[in-house]
Amino acid sequence: MPGHQGFDHVIVGAGLSGLLLARRLLVAADAGRLPGDQRIALVGPAPDPVQRVTFAHWARRPTMLDDWSVGTWSDLLVVGHDGRARLVDLDGYRYTALSWDRARAALRERLLADPRVTAVAERVDAVGADADVAWAAVGGEHIRGQWGYDSRPPHVDPIAGDPPAVLHQSFRGVWVRTGAAAVDPSAATLLDFSADDGPDLGFAYVLPVDDRRAMVMAVRMGPSTDLPDPIPAVPRVVGAGGWSIEAEERGVTALPARPAARRARPRVLRIGARGGRVRPSTGYAVTRILGDTAAIVGSLARHGHPFAIPPDPRRDRALDAIWLAALARERADLEPAFLAMFRDVPVDRVLRFLDGGASARDVASVVAALPPGPFLGAALRLARERSHR
Ligand SMILES: Cc1cc2nc3c(=O)[nH]c(=O)nc-3n(C[C@H](O)[C@H](O)[C@H](O)COP(=O)(O)OP(=O)(O)OC[C@H]3O[C@@H](n4cnc5c(N)ncnc54)[C@H](O)[C@@H]3O)c2cc1C
Numbered sequence: 105m106p107g108h109q110g111f112d113h114v115i116v117g118a119g120l121s122g123l124l125l126a127r128r129l130l131v132a133a134d135a136g137r138l139p140g141d142q143r144i145a146l147v148g149p150a151p152d153p154v155q156r157v158t159f160a161h162w163a164r165r166p167t168m169l170d171d172w173s174v175g176t177w178s179d180l181l182v183v184g185h186d187g188r189a190r191l192v193d194l195d196g197y198r199y200t201a202l203s204w205d206r207a208r209a210a211l212r213e214r215l216l217a218d219p220r221v222t223a224v225a226e227r228v229d230a231v232g233a234d235a236d237v238a239w240a241a242v243g244g245e246h247i248r249g250q251w252g253y254d255s256r257p258p259h260v261d262p263i264a265g266d267p268p269a270v271l272h273q274s275f276r277g278v279w280v281r282t283g284a285a286a287v288d289p290s291a292a293t294l295l296d297f298s299a300d301d302g303p304d305l306g307f308a309y310v311l312p313v314d315d316r317r318a319m320v321m322a323v324r325m326g327p328s329t330d331l332p333d334p335i336p337a338v339p340r341v342v343g344a345g346g347w348s349i350e351a352e353e354r355g356v357t358a359l360p361a362r363p364a365a366r367r368a369r370p371r372v373l374r375i376g377a378r379g380g381r382v383r384p385s386t387g388y389a390v391t392r393i394l395g396d397t398a399a400i401v402g403s404l405a406r407h408g409h410p411f412a413i414p415p416d417p418r419r420d421r422a423l424d425a426i427w428l429a430a431l432a433r434e435r436a437d438l439e440p441a442f443l444a445m446f447r448d449v450p451v452d453r454v455l456r457f458l459d460g461g462a463s464a465r466d467v468a469s470v471v472a473a474l475p476p477g478p479f480l481g482a483a484l485r486l487a488r489e490r491s492h493r
Pocket of ligand 1: 116117118122148149158159160161226227228275353355356375376382389
């Protein structure tokens with residue numbers, strides 16, 4: 105593969121984390137924080153141009169994804185199994201839905217127009233490093249660079265137990281349109297437990313972008329990869345009138361029991377889901393990936409390498425492990441935990457807790473609000489399994 109050597113950065117996977125990292129590297133170079141001639145190889149298949157993808161996240165400040173916002177809210181609804189809704193004021197945060205398919209196309213176009221970026225639209229067979237060079241193997245050739253970043257989907261360890269479980273978060277959503285104004289766009293719904301009674305933890309979220317259009321997404325967390333059905337959650341959003349489906353979104357992510365180490369090889373950093381940036385207990389990743397790419401660029405600017413990034417607090421990892429162990433066994437009991445969080449804890453604490461990186465006080469107030477039953481059982485089981493290892 106002549107010409108594919110001597111990059112500064114070899115980014116494997118051109119999804120959310122890969123594209124955001126490439127963009128941030130160039131912005132930092134243009135601003136003089138990194139040398140201006142950053143040469144980047146972006147290696148991975150081009151996305152399906154038709155598949156619609158909408159991500160939601162919360163933020164207090166503007167982010168580099170705001171240009172592709174399709175809706176933003178300062179209040180959220182949380183709806184219990186009994187249909188009772190609680191309105192939560194986000195206290196300075198904004199919850200934003202972004203069109204990732206449009207953002208992805210625009211980011212790719214910008215990156216590919218930059219002479220510092222070489223796109224290789226191929227799958228990578230392996231990622232590795234020699235003493236002073238990282239590489240991505242494509243069809244028997246190596247693309248080499250000073251630093252490698254790996255965002256291929258992660259390998260997933262099962263949760264210990266009998267039988268061991270691999271847990272997934274499965275999504276299926278519909279964009280619905282009503283003929284007359286029937287949708288209330290003033291608040292998005294973060295969690296609606298009223299329309300799901302499967303054996304797994306299931307809920308819907310709703311992104312009402314105007315008075316006739318909303319995305320209704322059903323989510324299921326558990327061992328199954330079967331896609332949930334969003335249709336039962338639609339009537340609460342559109343009322344009794346007619347509606348039609350404009351588009352559908354779907355996907356499955358695995359929730360790793362133990363995230364892999366961030367540093368894969370001396371010169372390779374795992375990023376995105378592979379680097380543990382999808383919070384296993386919530387499935388949220390956008391805020392974490394935005395923060396992570398900023399930290400990587402900061403590390404390069406200050407230390408000349410990408411590894412001086414904040415580690416995940418041990419307490420977050422412990423809480424994720426307990427949550428996943430409870431999800432593997434006591435899924436039905438977890439709905440009250442989500443509801444209690446939004447009822448009893450200040451919302452800024454809950455949002456920091458859900459994203460990861462919350463302070464000890466944030467965590468303490470969330471833990472104090474959780475019903476102890478399923479979590480104590482899961483914590484005891486984990487402790488027992490560890491002592492048997
Ligand atoms: C349906 C769905 C809805 C979600 N909604 C939200 C949400 O609302 N809010 C939120 O915060 N998070 C959400 N997430 C979670 C998270 O934001 C996404 O999973 C996010 O895409 C993770 O980014 P990533 O870069 O790790 O992975 P991806 O964006 O999936 O990128 C990985 C890339 O690697 C490429 N690749 C795979 N194999 C290879 C290979 N062998 N060689 C080279 N490249 C390869 C893929 O083609 C892909 O482009 C959602 C996830 C799904 C699936």
